[in-house]
Amino acid sequence: MNNVDAAPPLLAVENLSKSFGGVHALRSGSFKLNRGEVVAIVGANGAGKSTLIKVIAGAHVPDGGRIVINGSEIPRTEHSVSHMREKGIEVVYQDLALVPNMTAPYNLFLGRIPKKWGIFVDQRKMRKKTREVLDTLNVTTVQDLSQPISSMSGGQQQSIAIGRAIAWGKEIVILDEPTAALGPNETAEVERIVEEVRDRHGTSFILISHNLDQVRRLADRIIVTHHGVTSREFAREEVTSDRLVRAITLGE
Amino acid sequence: MANATKLRSLVTPKQMERLRDYVPFIAIGLVILLFWMISGDRFMSVRNWTFIAQQTPVLMLLAFAQLIVITTGSIDISVGSNLAFSAFVAALGMLWFGEFGLILGVFAGGLVGIANGLIISVLKIPSFVTTLAMLIIMRAVVIIVSDGTSIYITGGNISGGTNISSVSAPWLLSLGQFPAIFIIAAVVAVFMWVFYEKTAFGQQLRAVGGNEKVLRLVGTNVTLFKIKVFAAAGLMVGLAACVNLARAGAATPQAGLMIELDAIAAVALGGTPLTGGYGSVVRTIIGALTLTVVRNGLTIAGVPPSWSQVALGVLLIAAIAISLNRSKVDVVK
Ligand SMILES: Nc1ncnc2c1ncn2[C@@H]1O[C@H](COP(=O)(O)OP(=O)(O)OP(=O)(O)O)[C@@H](O)[C@H]1O
Ligand SMILES: [Mg+2]
Numbered sequence: 001m002n003n004v005d006a007a008p009p010l011l012a013v014e015n016l017s018k019s020f021g022g023v024h025a026l027r028s029g030s031f032k033l034n035r036g037e038v039v040a041i042v043g044a045n046g047a048g049k050s051t052l053i054k055v056i057a058g059a060h061v062p063d064g065g066r067i068v069i070n071g072s073e074i075p076r077t078e079h080s081v082s083h084m085r086e087k088g089i090e091v092v093y094q095d096l097a098l099v100p101n102m103t104a105p106y107n108l109f110l111g112r113i114p115k116k117w118g119i120f121v122d123q124r125k126m127r128k129k130t131r132e133v134l135d136t137l138n139v140t141t142v143q144d145l146s147q148p149i150s151s152m153s154g155g156q157q158q159s160i161a162i163g164r165a166i167a168w169g170k171e172i173v174i175l176d177e178p179t180a181a182l183g184p185n186e187t188a189e190v191e192r193i194v195e196e197v198r199d200r201h202g203t204s205f206i207l208i209s210h211n212l213d214q215v216r217r218l219a220d221r222i223i224v225t226h227h228g229v230t231s232r233e234f235a236r237e238e239v240t241s242d243r244l245v246r247a248i249t250l251g252e
Numbered sequence: 253m254a255n256a257t258k259l260r261s262l263v264t265p266k267q268m269e270r271l272r273d274y275v276p277f278i279a280i281g282l283v284i285l286l287f288w289m290i291s292g293d294r295f296m297s298v299r300n301w302t303f304i305a306q307q308t309p310v311l312m313l314l315a316f317a318q319l320i321v322i323t324t325g326s327i328d329i330s331v332g333s334n335l336a337f338s339a340f341v342a343a344l345g346m347l348w349f350g351e352f353g354l355i356l357g358v359f360a361g362g363l364v365g366i367a368n369g370l371i372i373s374v375l376k377i378p379s380f381v382t383t384l385a386m387l388i389i390m391r392a393v394v395i396i397v398s399d400g401t402s403i404y405i406t407g408g409n410i411s412g413g414t415n416i417s418s419v420s421a422p423w424l425l426s427l428g429q430f431p432a433i434f435i436i437a438a439v440v441a442v443f444m445w446v447f448y449e450k451t452a453f454g455q456q457l458r459a460v461g462g463n464e465k466v467l468r469l470v471g472t473n474v475t476l477f478k479i480k481v482f483a484a485a486g487l488m489v490g491l492a493a494c495v496n497l498a499r500a501g502a503a504t505p506q507a508g509l510m511i512e513l514d515a516i517a518a519v520a521l522g523g524t525p526l527t528g529g530y531g532s533v534v535r536t537i538i539g540a541l542t543l544t545v546v547r548n549g550l551t552i553a554g555v556p557p558s559w560s561q562v563a564l565g566v567l568l569i570a571a572i573a574i575s576l577n578r579s580k581v582d583v584v585k
């Protein structure tokens with residue numbers, strides 16, 4: 001190893017592609033993400049943004065391309081959600097990916113339910129951690145942790161989804177349109193959380209958003225996807241909203 | 253109209269929800285009162301309730317099997333045929349290997365369950381169709397294997413009659429009588445409650461019923477889980493088959509004919525939505541008991557069997573219509 005080299009980026013994806021039947025959802029996705037950085041992905045509806053992050057999250061196995069985390073490539077045979085979770089990558093999906101009939105603690109621990117004696121659900125541990133997470137997010141409106149989350153408001157459900165990603169996403173938290181369904185106050189709150197978590201824990205974020213002002217507020221770099229290709233990249237300082245709109249709509 | 257709004261404002265939605273939870277309990281209370289009024293001591297006798305306590309366990313165990321599957325949003329209509337098949341395997345097991353051969357009946361039920369689970373989750377054929385096919389196949393298998401005859405459990409060594417297949421197992425027959433069968437049912441019910449309410453597996457049943465896609469998205473192996481679900485249900489059917497063997501004293505090719513419908517009805521009477529995601533062991537027990545009591549009460553009251561069936565159907569619709577929270581249902585299929 002040549003230790004004169006700079007440290008490799010936390011995440012590097014190269015020429016990722018994914019088709020569904022005849023639909024080339026993602027033709028070529030490439031970008032890098034450094035530690036503590038916020039990278040935004042913008043693009044028109046259907047441009048392949050969600051597909052790109054689902055591949056990175058392990059939910060889809062890519063048809064081609066490479067994913068390199070901390071300098072080591074993820075072998076295709078190990079490409080799975082569980083593996084990416086182990087690597088510290090968590091996602092807040094566009095539709096939140098919550099189970100409506102289950103409680104907030106259950107949703108927070110989805111896929112990693114703590115057990116007592118190997119078979120029983122450790123309710124106490126789940127509740128304790130849920131309280132902690134909601135506290136760090138400054139969410140005070142969720143009181144009754146025994147209710148199914150379908151009885152909660154959209155904003156509260158959003159906090160559970162974000163809380164889950166932040167609680168477990170030690171390295172990278174991916175947010176797929178996290179504020180699309182929220183009002184201005186809740187949007188500001190989510191943005192505050194992103195900045196705070198980044199500053200405090202050095203977590204990296206990938207943010208998908210159609211809100212260009214928000215993107216320019218939060219992101220260090222902005223990746224434009226056009227027809228399934230990550231066609232352009234801009235630094236926050238160098239770009240105007242008009243320039244972004246041109247890149248998104250025309251791909252130029 | 254005005255009355256309805258008044259009633260609405262008197263009971264808060266939360267209390268209304270509570271009330272719905274009690275519908276199965278209220279229903280069975282009313283049913284018992286009704287039959288007591290109609291038939292008096294002929295219904296409310298120790299002898300009759302001993303009979304009910306003997307009739308309910310098999311249905312209850314089958315309802316448990318059904319509850320496990322229904323909570324995930326699937327359905328298992330093969331339980332009746334599986335019951336007959338497993339009982340046969342249990343009887344054959346005893347014939348060939350002695351008393352411990354009975355346990356083969358439980359495993360046979362589990363195997364049928366695994367077959368169901370594999371077909372559903374690997375071939376992706378809906379549970380209704382898969383278990384319908386299994387219902388037909390297993391019933392046919394039982395008839396082929398049994399050659400149309402029964403295997404009897406006897407209390408002593410019978411002499412002669414060599415063309416009758418029989419196993420001498422007085423202990424099994426006594427397990428099928430009142431105190432023993434009731435105790436077995438109670439013990440299984442307690443285990444089922446712990447399994448369903450407290451274990452991670454039990455919670456995951458509800459989660460899969462709530463949103464299976466999301467579980468896949470967070471890396472849960474839902475395919476494997478579903479196989480386990482049907483295996484668990486199958487084991488429960490196998491257990492029910494052994495209990496039925498003890499109670500009926502014979503493995504017959506017709507055993508459990510149409511009982512899958514009773515099992516589903518018992519779960520529904522317990523207020524469990526067939527769409528999955530929710531369920532309760534206690535209320536499923538109440539559902540099985542209600543079904544048994546109504547059938548028994550109608551018979552004692554002298555209602556012809558066909559009319560009893562009509563009454564049961566009406567009861568089923570009424571109970572679900574009352575316990576359903578329509579504000580939570582957006583699509584009815
Ligand atoms: N599982 C799937 N099966 C089939 N087609 C899919 C699937 N997922 C995505 N697609 C298709 O791939 C294309 C890209 O979809 P994707 O969800 O990645 O777009 P997006 O950029 O996230 O759009 P939006 O801004 O609307 O969320 C679309 O044409 C979509 O219909
Ligand atoms: Mg999307």
